[in-house]
Amino acid sequence: DTGVSQDPRHKITKRGQNVTFRCDPISEHNRLYWYRQTLGQGPEFLTYFQNEAQLEKSRLLSDRFSAERPKGSFSTLEIQRTEQGDSAMYLCASSLGHTGEETQYFGPGTRLLVL
Amino acid sequence: GIQVEQSPPDLILQEGANSTLRCNFSDSVNNLQWFHQNPWGQLINLFYIPSGTKQNGRLSATTVATERYSLLYISSSQTTDSGVYFCAVRRYSSASKIIFGSGTRLSIRP
Numbered sequence: 001d002t003g004v005s006q007d008p009r010h011k012i013t014k015r016g017q018n019v020t021f022r023c024d025p026i027s028e029h030n031r032l033y034w035y036r037q038t039l040g041q042g043p044e045f046l047t048y049f050q051n052e053a054q055l056e057k058s059r060l061l062s063d064r065f066s067a068e069r070p071k072g073s074f075s076t077l078e079i080q081r082t083e084q085g086d087s088a089m090y091l092c093a094s095s096l097g098h099t100g101e102e103t104q105y106f107g108p109g110t111r112l113l114v115l
Numbered sequence: 116g117i118q119v120e121q122s123p124p125d126l127i128l129q130e131g132a133n134s135t136l137r138c139n140f141s142d143s144v145n146n147l148q149w150f151h152q153n154p155w156g157q158l159i160n161l162f163y164i165p166s167g168t169k170q171n172g173r174l175s176a177t178t179v180a181t182e183r184y185s186l187l188y189i190s191s192s193q194t195t196d197s198g199v200y201f202c203a204v205r206r207y208s209s210a211s212k213i214i215f216g217s218g219t220r221l222s223i224r225p
Binding site: 031044045048055058109 | 148150156158211213216
Protein backbone atom coordinates (compact mmCIF):
# COMPACT_ATOMS: atom_id res chain seq x y z
CA ASP A 1 0.00 0.00 0.00
CA THR A 2 1.80 3.08 -1.26
CA GLY A 3 -0.90 5.59 -0.38
CA VAL A 4 -2.60 8.10 -2.66
CA SER A 5 -0.31 9.65 -5.25
CA GLN A 6 -0.81 12.75 -7.37
CA ASP A 7 1.00 14.07 -10.40
CA PRO A 8 2.33 16.64 -10.98
CA ARG A 9 3.11 18.05 -7.55
CA HIS A 10 3.43 21.58 -8.91
CA LYS A 11 2.13 23.24 -12.08
CA ILE A 12 2.66 26.77 -13.32
CA THR A 13 0.64 27.79 -16.34
CA LYS A 14 -0.47 30.88 -18.17
CA ARG A 15 -4.04 32.09 -18.10
CA GLY A 16 -6.09 30.47 -20.83
CA GLN A 17 -4.10 27.24 -20.98
CA ASN A 18 -5.53 23.81 -20.19
CA VAL A 19 -4.09 21.65 -17.40
CA THR A 20 -4.66 18.04 -16.37
CA PHE A 21 -3.91 16.45 -13.03
CA ARG A 22 -3.74 12.76 -12.20
CA CYS A 23 -4.62 10.89 -9.02
CA ASP A 24 -3.82 7.27 -8.22
CA PRO A 25 -5.84 6.09 -5.22
CA ILE A 26 -5.00 3.33 -2.77
CA SER A 27 -5.43 0.21 -4.87
CA GLU A 28 -8.44 -1.45 -3.24
CA HIS A 29 -10.38 1.80 -2.64
CA ASN A 30 -13.59 2.16 -4.63
CA ARG A 31 -14.31 5.81 -3.76
CA LEU A 32 -12.28 8.74 -5.02
CA TYR A 33 -12.70 12.43 -4.22
CA TRP A 34 -11.30 15.72 -5.49
CA TYR A 35 -11.01 18.76 -3.24
CA ARG A 36 -9.61 22.27 -3.74
CA GLN A 37 -7.82 24.26 -1.06
CA THR A 38 -7.00 27.94 -1.21
CA LEU A 39 -4.63 29.76 1.11
CA GLY A 40 -5.83 29.91 4.71
CA GLN A 41 -8.92 27.78 4.10
CA GLY A 42 -9.90 24.18 4.62
CA PRO A 43 -10.28 21.92 1.57
CA GLU A 44 -13.57 22.24 -0.35
CA PHE A 45 -15.28 19.32 -2.06
CA LEU A 46 -15.30 19.29 -5.86
CA THR A 47 -16.48 15.86 -6.99
CA TYR A 48 -16.78 12.20 -6.01
CA PHE A 49 -16.57 8.85 -7.83
CA GLN A 50 -17.71 5.44 -6.76
CA ASN A 51 -15.83 3.06 -9.02
CA GLU A 52 -16.09 4.69 -12.46
CA ALA A 53 -19.36 6.54 -11.80
CA GLN A 54 -19.23 10.25 -10.96
CA LEU A 55 -21.96 10.51 -8.34
CA GLU A 56 -21.72 14.07 -7.08
CA LYS A 57 -20.37 17.39 -8.31
CA SER A 58 -20.07 20.61 -6.37
CA ARG A 59 -21.39 23.89 -7.73
CA LEU A 60 -17.73 24.96 -7.46
CA LEU A 61 -17.03 22.70 -10.44
CA SER A 62 -17.77 25.04 -13.32
CA ASP A 63 -18.12 23.82 -16.90
CA ARG A 64 -14.39 24.47 -17.39
CA PHE A 65 -13.68 21.59 -15.01
CA SER A 66 -14.07 17.94 -15.91
CA ALA A 67 -13.11 14.81 -14.03
CA GLU A 68 -12.95 11.21 -15.13
CA ARG A 69 -12.22 7.84 -13.63
CA PRO A 70 -12.42 5.65 -16.73
CA LYS A 71 -11.69 2.22 -15.29
CA GLY A 72 -12.50 2.82 -11.67
CA SER A 73 -8.83 3.15 -10.79
CA PHE A 74 -6.88 6.39 -11.44
CA SER A 75 -8.68 9.68 -12.02
CA THR A 76 -7.91 12.84 -13.96
CA LEU A 77 -9.06 16.40 -13.32
CA GLU A 78 -8.87 18.78 -16.26
CA ILE A 79 -9.24 22.53 -16.11
CA GLN A 80 -9.83 24.24 -19.44
CA ARG A 81 -9.07 27.92 -20.14
CA THR A 82 -7.48 28.41 -16.74
CA GLU A 83 -8.10 31.65 -14.82
CA GLN A 84 -6.04 33.23 -12.06
CA GLY A 85 -8.79 32.31 -9.60
CA ASP A 86 -8.07 28.64 -10.30
CA SER A 87 -4.75 28.95 -8.46
CA ALA A 88 -5.03 26.57 -5.51
CA MET A 89 -3.96 23.21 -4.13
CA TYR A 90 -5.92 20.36 -5.72
CA LEU A 91 -6.23 17.38 -3.39
CA CYS A 92 -7.31 13.86 -4.15
CA ALA A 93 -8.57 11.39 -1.55
CA SER A 94 -9.73 7.81 -1.61
CA SER A 95 -11.67 5.53 0.70
CA LEU A 96 -13.12 2.05 0.97
CA GLY A 97 -16.79 2.93 0.84
CA HIS A 98 -18.59 -0.21 1.88
CA THR A 99 -17.11 -0.57 5.34
CA GLY A 100 -18.73 0.95 8.40
CA GLU A 101 -15.69 3.08 9.15
CA GLU A 102 -14.94 5.18 6.09
CA THR A 103 -11.69 7.05 6.44
CA GLN A 104 -10.61 9.28 3.57
CA TYR A 105 -6.87 9.23 2.82
CA PHE A 106 -5.38 12.20 1.05
CA GLY A 107 -2.64 12.50 -1.52
CA PRO A 108 0.10 15.15 -1.37
CA GLY A 109 -1.80 17.50 -3.68
CA THR A 110 -1.04 19.37 -6.88
CA ARG A 111 -0.25 23.03 -6.37
CA LEU A 112 -1.46 25.09 -9.36
CA LEU A 113 -0.36 28.64 -10.09
CA VAL A 114 -2.02 30.47 -12.96
CA LEU A 115 -0.11 33.53 -14.13
CA GLY B 116 -25.42 22.87 4.51
CA ILE B 117 -23.64 21.72 7.63
CA GLN B 118 -21.41 24.26 9.36
CA VAL B 119 -18.10 23.29 10.95
CA GLU B 120 -16.42 25.75 13.29
CA GLN B 121 -12.99 25.27 14.81
CA SER B 122 -11.46 27.15 17.68
CA PRO B 123 -9.15 28.75 18.38
CA PRO B 124 -8.07 29.85 14.90
CA ASP B 125 -4.48 30.30 16.05
CA LEU B 126 -2.54 28.90 18.99
CA ILE B 127 1.05 29.59 19.98
CA LEU B 128 2.60 27.42 22.69
CA GLN B 129 5.95 26.57 24.19
CA GLU B 130 7.35 23.11 23.67
CA GLY B 131 6.06 20.77 26.37
CA ALA B 132 2.71 22.51 26.82
CA ASN B 133 -0.67 20.83 26.43
CA SER B 134 -3.44 22.05 24.14
CA THR B 135 -7.11 21.45 23.37
CA LEU B 136 -8.60 22.13 19.95
CA ARG B 137 -12.35 22.25 19.48
CA CYS B 138 -14.65 21.45 16.56
CA ASN B 139 -18.36 22.32 16.63
CA PHE B 140 -20.75 21.11 13.94
CA SER B 141 -24.32 22.08 13.20
CA ASP B 142 -25.96 18.78 12.20
CA SER B 143 -25.87 15.05 12.95
CA VAL B 144 -22.84 13.36 11.44
CA ASN B 145 -21.78 9.82 10.62
CA ASN B 146 -18.15 10.60 9.95
CA LEU B 147 -15.71 12.86 11.74
CA GLN B 148 -12.01 12.95 11.06
CA TRP B 149 -9.15 14.98 12.49
CA PHE B 150 -6.23 15.81 10.19
CA HIS B 151 -2.86 17.49 10.60
CA GLN B 152 -1.66 19.44 7.56
CA ASN B 153 2.11 19.69 7.56
CA PRO B 154 4.07 22.63 6.10
CA TRP B 155 4.28 20.85 2.72
CA GLY B 156 0.50 20.61 2.49
CA GLN B 157 0.10 16.90 3.18
CA LEU B 158 -3.04 16.03 5.13
CA ILE B 159 -2.21 13.35 7.69
CA ASN B 160 -5.00 11.31 9.25
CA LEU B 161 -5.06 11.55 13.02
CA PHE B 162 -8.38 10.06 14.05
CA TYR B 163 -11.61 8.72 12.62
CA ILE B 164 -13.96 9.48 15.52
CA PRO B 165 -17.69 10.02 14.84
CA SER B 166 -18.29 9.27 18.53
CA GLY B 167 -16.42 8.23 21.66
CA THR B 168 -12.79 8.62 22.66
CA LYS B 169 -9.56 7.44 21.07
CA GLN B 170 -5.93 7.84 22.00
CA ASN B 171 -2.76 7.54 19.97
CA GLY B 172 0.41 8.37 21.85
CA ARG B 173 0.41 12.02 22.91
CA LEU B 174 -2.79 12.70 20.96
CA SER B 175 -6.32 11.87 21.97
CA ALA B 176 -9.74 12.86 20.69
CA THR B 177 -13.26 12.85 22.04
CA THR B 178 -16.49 13.34 20.10
CA VAL B 179 -19.80 13.96 21.85
CA ALA B 180 -22.15 13.42 18.92
CA THR B 181 -25.32 14.31 20.83
CA GLU B 182 -23.87 17.73 21.66
CA ARG B 183 -22.25 18.15 18.22
CA TYR B 184 -18.66 18.79 19.16
CA SER B 185 -15.28 17.11 19.11
CA LEU B 186 -12.07 17.86 20.98
CA LEU B 187 -8.48 17.08 20.03
CA TYR B 188 -5.95 16.97 22.86
CA ILE B 189 -2.22 17.29 22.31
CA SER B 190 -0.01 16.67 25.33
CA SER B 191 3.67 17.50 25.80
CA SER B 192 3.77 19.44 22.50
CA GLN B 193 6.80 19.13 20.23
CA THR B 194 7.91 21.49 17.47
CA THR B 195 6.95 18.83 14.93
CA ASP B 196 3.32 19.21 16.06
CA SER B 197 3.25 22.63 14.38
CA GLY B 198 0.90 22.99 11.44
CA VAL B 199 -2.80 23.31 10.79
CA TYR B 200 -5.27 20.93 12.38
CA PHE B 201 -8.54 20.32 10.54
CA CYS B 202 -11.76 18.72 11.62
CA ALA B 203 -13.94 17.30 8.82
CA VAL B 204 -17.45 15.86 9.08
CA ARG B 205 -20.04 14.12 6.90
CA ARG B 206 -23.77 14.51 7.40
CA TYR B 207 -25.90 11.42 7.96
CA SER B 208 -27.82 12.16 4.78
CA SER B 209 -24.70 12.39 2.64
CA ALA B 210 -22.93 9.40 1.14
CA SER B 211 -19.87 11.20 0.03
CA LYS B 212 -18.16 14.46 0.75
CA ILE B 213 -16.69 15.54 4.04
CA ILE B 214 -16.93 19.19 5.04
CA PHE B 215 -13.85 20.79 6.55
CA GLY B 216 -13.62 23.47 9.16
CA SER B 217 -11.27 26.38 8.64
CA GLY B 218 -8.62 24.84 10.87
CA THR B 219 -6.54 25.72 13.91
CA ARG B 220 -3.00 26.89 13.16
CA LEU B 221 -0.71 25.58 15.92
CA SER B 222 2.79 26.94 16.40
CA ILE B 223 5.07 25.26 18.93
CA ARG B 224 8.05 27.37 19.99
CA PRO B 225 11.26 25.61 21.17
